[in-house]
Amino acid sequence: MLRVNGLYKKYDDFEAIKNVSLYIPRGVVYGLIGSNGAGKTTLLKTVTGIFEKDRGTVTLNEKEIYENVEAKKKIFFIADNPYFYPGYTVKDMANFYKTVYETWDEVKYERLRGIFKIDENKKVRNMSKGMQKQVAIWLGLSTNTDVLILDEPLDGLDAVIRQRVKKLIFHEVIDRQLTVLISSHNLRELEDFCDYVAILHSGEVILEKEVEKLKSSIFKVEVAFNDGMPEELMKRIKLIKAVQKGRMWVLVVEGERIEIEKTIQSYNPILFDIVSLTLEEIFMYEMEGIGYEYENINY
Numbered sequence: 001m002l003r004v005n006g007l008y009k010k011y012d013d014f015e016a017i018k019n020v021s022l023y024i025p026r027g028v029v030y031g032l033i034g035s036n037g038a039g040k041t042t043l044l045k046t047v048t049g050i051f052e053k054d055r056g057t058v059t060l061n062e063k064e065i066y067e068n069v070e071a072k073k074k075i076f077f078i079a080d081n082p083y084f085y086p087g088y089t090v091k092d093m094a095n096f097y098k099t100v101y102e103t104w105d106e107v108k109y110e111r112l113r114g115i116f117k118i119d120e121n122k123k124v125r126n127m128s129k130g131m132q133k134q135v136a137i138w139l140g141l142s143t144n145t146d147v148l149i150l151d152e153p154l155d156g157l158d159a160v161i162r163q164r165v166k167k168l169i170f171h172e173v174i175d176r177q178l179t180v181l182i183s184s185h186n187l188r189e190l191e192d193f194c195d196y197v198a199i200l201h202s203g204e205v206i207l208e209k210e211v212e213k214l215k216s217s218i219f220k221v222e223v224a225f226n227d228g229m230p231e232e233l234m235k236r237i238k239l240i241k242a243v244q245k246g247r248m249w250v251l252v253v254e255g256e257r258i259e260i261e262k263t264i265q266s267y268n269p270i271l272f273d274i275v276s277l278t279l280e281e282i283f284m285y286e287m288e289g290i291g292y293e294y295e296n297i298n299y
């Protein structure tokens with residue numbers, strides 16, 4: 001598993017990463033969300049050892065990654081603007097990675113060639129940005145490393161390719177317990193893809209949660225009663241937010257769905273509906289709860 005503990009990274013006097021700790025178990029997809037300038041790229045490049053850290057530890061299976069060639073061979077990093085050697089074709093890059101990563105899987109490379117449908121004899125730098133991203137993902141998956149770290153890999157890819165890439169990565173997670181750390185601006189993009197999500201804001205992790213737990217622990221309720229909202233009910237449920245719209249109340253409630261239903265139904269509402277929230281809505285309410293102005297964060 002990948003563990004980041006008390007990580008700090010400065011650019012001169014500017015502290016871009018402040019005391020970040022993450023625990024990423026093997027075989028999960030871990031999403032890192034943050035607005036422009038939140039520190040995602042800095043964090044990922046510091047985790048992979050491209051940038052030197054100022055403080056803290058980053059370990060893979062309890063072994064420090066910094067200046068540890070063996071540990072680094074288990075990780076493949078796809079940058080937001082992936083680097084390719086000048087004049088190199090996809091095939092040339094593949095041959096280069098073959099010499100670096102002992103885990104390189106030629107059969108997978110060939111299989112993915114059929115999926116991405118990109119000419120392996122074309123110079124990568126002459127390709128469009130989206131195609132270059134696809135090449136990076138194609139090569140990254142072919143290295144067959146234990147860990148794949150991706151900085152906004154889906155940006156610049158069209159909707160069909162985005163789904164295809166997600167599916168390919170997902171299969172690797174299921175089939176061989178690949179561990180994925182992926183950054184994005186977009187909660188909606190990662191909603192159906194991640195097991196865990198963390199929000200980075202001004203270099204700090206302000207929220208980290210397991211997606212399934214989150215989604216099964218917070219609900220939106222629309223409810224109305226003949227004689228108004230019973231005061232006692234408000235005390236019996238864990239209320240995050242309550243908004244009155246005429247006779248109807250919209251409540252955001254934390255807890256088990258069945259328990260919430262049972263409690264509210266016991267007051268004989270004349271209207272009652274309970275729905276799950278999107279990840280974006282959950283984060284919005286959670287962050288309001290811890291005092292962050294979500295609107296100002298603008299993910």
Ligand SMILES: Nc1ncnc2c1ncn2[C@@H]1O[C@H](COP(=O)(O)OP(=O)(O)OP(=O)(O)O)[C@@H](O)[C@H]1O
Binds near residue numbers: 037040
């Ligand atoms: N080389 C650098 N020198 C000085 N400051 C830097 C450098 N690189 C990044 N920063 C600053 O560090 C902060 C975090 O930048 P970073 O690129 O890590 O954010 P990000 O979350 O990846 O942003 P984006 O979503 O826009 O790519 C920003 O305030 C940025 O201006």
